[in-house]
Amino acid sequence: MLFERNFLIGGQPGSGKSYAARTLLTIAMLDPTVELKVAEFKGVGDFLDVAPLCSTYVVGVDDEAFETGSSIIAWALAECxxxxxxxxxxxxxxxxxRGKVTPELAAxxxxxxxxxxxxxxxxxxxxxxxxDAAAACERAIKRGRALGIIFCLATQIPDKDSLPPxxxxxxxxxxxxxVLGQVENDMILGTGAYKRGFTGTVYRPGVDAGWGVMVGVDKPGSARSFFPTPEVTAAIVRRAGQLRGKTVVGEDVERVQARDMLADARAVLQPGESGLPWAVLAERLAAQWPEMYAEITADMVRESLAxxxxxSQDVKPKGSRSNVKGARRTALDAAQRRREIEAE
Incomplete structure (x- = not known):
């Protein structure tokens, strides 16, 4: 069920997103070959009991938690x-x-x-x-599906401000x-899902927590999270631990430092350059830090820096007579100054 897939779980508060995510996590943790990395930004420890099985586990909404979350994505991109x-x-x-990870190769x-x-x-x-974590996550999701890396993202309404399209x-x-309405429904399931009859608007938060509509599977339709009792939950975690023994899969993997695209974009500007086209900026980032920016595109850079x-402004490449769209040095410097002011 999990192999060669990525998952998006969405819904309003009280709809049961964390339990839905835990259902998928349970499948993963009962396979002793699967490495687990969990970051929970609610800050209440919904997955704390699984922490001993994880190569990386973090809970919180502070700077340290966000830094660790970013490092997980950076590691995934470098691992790709x-x-x-x-x-x-x-x-x-x-x-x-086929140029993909197979179960035989994985094992x-x-x-x-x-x-x-x-x-x-x-x-x-x-x-x-x-x-920057969002831009890196996009690239890791695109590449990781064929390489045995599975992402499960749980969020409230995934609009363009909270989850990049x-x-x-x-x-x-x-x-x-x-969810409350058609707009929110289609943000999660895709445009036109509501009109086709796939809708989470029929479920009530709290009362119907855990119920939802799943698409992208063999038979799309209603699906419910698994709600075990505390005793059964503890037994599942114990069983996963027994299957895995004393070894945490991936525990010895090197930690990859997340990068700051704004700082990196400013760094690749050469003296005397007033700006760079998006495509050139992408090329320089990939050449300078291939472990992080491999296969990055002009659009990815533009959306991340936005x-x-x-x-996106007119810039004139060296030796060219015409302008093209890109990033100006003044705009990059202004963004850095704003960030420094906000940090004070």
Missing amino acids: ERRGKRILDAKKRGEAP KPGSGLHPVFILLDEVHELFAAEP NITRCITTRWCLS RYGVD
């Missing part, structure tokens, strides 16, 4: 780069004819291709605090719990 090379080698050996000792399940609960909190477009398996208030 590493796994891409491993898959290429496997394909040359005839073990990956092969020492392959470095074991499944990774990344759960980001109330992810809108992270993206509001760390705009390009992320929702990349996720095909979506679970809409209780979250800092950097507008």
Whole structure:
């Protein structure tokens, strides 16, 4: 169910998003080959009992929690780069004819291709605090599906301010719990879902918590979260621990430092340059920090820097007679000054 999929869970407060996410997490943790990374930005410890099974676990809404959440995404993006090379080698050996991670490859000792399940609960909190994390998450989701890296994002209404549209477009398996209206419903399930009869508006928060509509599966329709008793929950976690033994999958993986795109964009500007076209800026970022910006596009850079208030403006490339759209040095510097003022 989880392999080669990413998941978006959305709904209003009280609709049961965390339990829905936990249902998917339960599937992952009962497979002893799956590495678990959990970041919960509600701050109440909904997944605290699973922490001993995780290679990375964080709970909170403070700077340290957001930094760890960003580092999880940065690690995933760098891991995509590493796994891409491993898959290429496997394909040359005839073990990956489709250029993807298979269950056989994932289970092969020492392959470095074991499944990774990344759960980001109330992810809108992270993206509001760390705009670069959203851009990195988009790239990791696009690349990770074929490489054994699974994302599960749980959020309240995923509008463009809380969850970038390009992320929702990349996720095909979506679970809409209780929502108030058609607009919110289609933000989660996709345009036209309400008119086709797929709607979470029929569910009541609290009363129908856990019920929702799931699309992107073999048979779209109503689905309910698993609500075990505390005793059963403890038994499931114990069983997962027994299956895994004393080893935490991925515990020895190197921590990857998240990057600051605004600072990096300013850094790749050369002396005397008043600005750069988006495409050139993307090329320079990828050349300077390939582990973080591999395969980044001009649109990704533009959308990421827009979250800092950097507008797309006319710039004149060196040696060109005409203007193209890009980022001006003055706009990047102004964005940095605003951030410093806000931090005081």
